Amino acid sequence: MKVPFNRPALAGKELDFIREAVSLGQLAGDGKFTERCQASLAAKIGSEAVLLTHSCTAALEMAAILIDLQHGDEVIMPSYTFVSTANAVVLRGGVPVFVDIRPDTMNIDENLIEAAITSRTKAIFPIHYAGVTAEMDRISEIARRHNLYVVEDAAQALGSTYKGKAAGSFGHLAAFSFHETKNIISGEGGALAINDAALIERAEIIREKGTNRKRFFRGQVDKYTWVDVGSSFLPGELIAAFLYGQLEKLDEIQNDRMTSWSRYHDALEIFHNRGVQRPSIPPKSTHNAHLYHIILPTLELRQALISRLKMDGINAPFHYVPLHSAPAGRQFARTSGELSNTEQLSQRLLRLPLFPQMGAQLDHAIERVTYHLDQLL
Numbered sequence: 001m002k003v004p005f006n007r008p009a010l011a012g013k014e015l016d017f018i019r020e021a022v023s024l025g026q027l028a029g030d031g032k033f034t035e036r037c038q039a040s041l042a043a044k045i046g047s048e049a050v051l052l053t054h055s056c057t058a059a060l061e062m063a064a065i066l067i068d069l070q071h072g073d074e075v076i077m078p079s080y081t082f083v084s085t086a087n088a089v090v091l092r093g094g095v096p097v098f099v100d101i102r103p104d105t106m107n108i109d110e111n112l113i114e115a116a117i118t119s120r121t122k123a124i125f126p127i128h129y130a131g132v133t134a135e136m137d138r139i140s141e142i143a144r145r146h147n148l149y150v151v152e153d154a155a156q157a158l159g160s161t162y163k164g165k166a167a168g169s170f171g172h173l174a175a176f177s178f179h180e181t182k183n184i185i186s187g188e189g190g191a192l193a194i195n196d197a198a199l200i201e202r203a204e205i206i207r208e209k210g211t212n213r214k215r216f217f218r219g220q221v222d223k224y225t226w227v228d229v230g231s232s233f234l235p236g237e238l239i240a241a242f243l244y245g246q247l248e249k250l251d252e253i254q255n256d257r258m259t260s261w262s263r264y265h266d267a268l269e270i271f272h273n274r275g276v277q278r279p280s281i282p283p284k285s286t287h288n289a290h291l292y293h294i295i296l297p298t299l300e301l302r303q304a305l306i307s308r309l310k311m312d313g314i315n316a317p318f319h320y321v322p323l324h325s326a327p328a329g330r331q332f333a334r335t336s337g338e339l340s341n342t343e344q345l346s347q348r349l350l351r352l353p354l355f356p357q358m359g360a361q362l363d364h365a366i367e368r369v370t371y372h373l374d375q376l377l
């Protein structure tokens with residue numbers, strides 16, 4: 001039996017909604033399904049406004065424009081993240097400043113942030129790794145005291161909470177992903193959640209190629225024109241139609257993932273005493289079962305487990321190569337302090353297959369992972 005790492009699946013009426021979008025005669029963005037998705041997401045996240053984008057990458061790039069990042073401005077973020085968090089800053093001429101992560105959640109270590117602040121610091125971009133939120137109380141408090149923006153990279157965190165509030169509701173802005181590897185998907189897709197009402201109108205302009213097209217459609221101006229920088233950050237209606245089919249089934253999708261996540265978590269408990277670290281969920285957080293990862297005692301053991309699982313037809317990858325050690329990271333960014341947790345843990349982390357309706361593939365993955373761990377440790 002083959003077990004892929006991910007297998008995107010239909011959850012409900014995605015194809016019906018695509019057909020409906022076609023029959024409505026608007027395939028460009030900002031039609032009925034975009035509106036529905038935005039309203040649904042804003043209600044779930046508790047944001048002032050949500051704008052669909054064609055990716056989380058696009059939402060992060062919009063955020064960097066919205067906070068007026070200037071050449072040489074610094075943004076504090078973990079090195080243990082996806083390239084888009086840093087690229088959004090670099091594209092504005094800014095400098096990502098990497099700090100280390102906490103060993104329990106793999107999120108930015110909030111206690112290292114203040115030491116990284118300089119007169120050029122403009123923002124903090126925390127990510128919520130595996131859908132477990134960073135320590136947002138402390139991060140928000142530091143940001144307030146130093147007058148910094150907070151942009152949450154919530155790519156993985158739709159449906160997660162911290163102290164009862166949704167991920168994506170803490171920062172001035174938050175970016176979500178609906179890439180096919182995420183919980184709620186549209187192939188490629190994303191959203192920018194806006195919690196600072198003062199940023200909404202400019203966000204609409206930036207997303208529409210720097211024009212005031214939205215105001216024109218609302219009848220607020222009699223013609224639309226180029227008023228600011230911008231790009232084409234919005235998705236077409238077919239993507240939004242698919243996404244709405246998924247959003248309608250959010251609870252079912254999350255429950256299904258949580259069942260698989262918990263099966264891994266329970267089955268792997270016995271290896272705790274043998275040096276295998278399972279995900280750690282702080283008591284004040286709830287998570288969305290976005291991914292299941294383990295941290296092996298050594299790089300060699302991780303590589304051995306990957307090879308053995310591969311021979312069993314099971315695809316278990318790892319990520320991320322720390323950005324500070326990547327060629328572009330060395331060129332465009334700087335570090336603050338030692339990044340030893342980032343360096344060590346990234347070499348030992350392994351992700352296990354997790355996707356909707358795993359069925360017998362989950363049984364097989366659990367059986368083979370536990371078998372090999374027992375042999376290897």
Ligand SMILES: Cc1ncc(COP(=O)(O)O)c(C=O)c1O
Binds near residue numbers: 054057085153
């Ligand atoms: C933390 C993080 N940020 C940003 C992204 C980029 O998302 P997208 O593929 O929607 O642009 C990802 C994608 O995996 C991610 O994990």
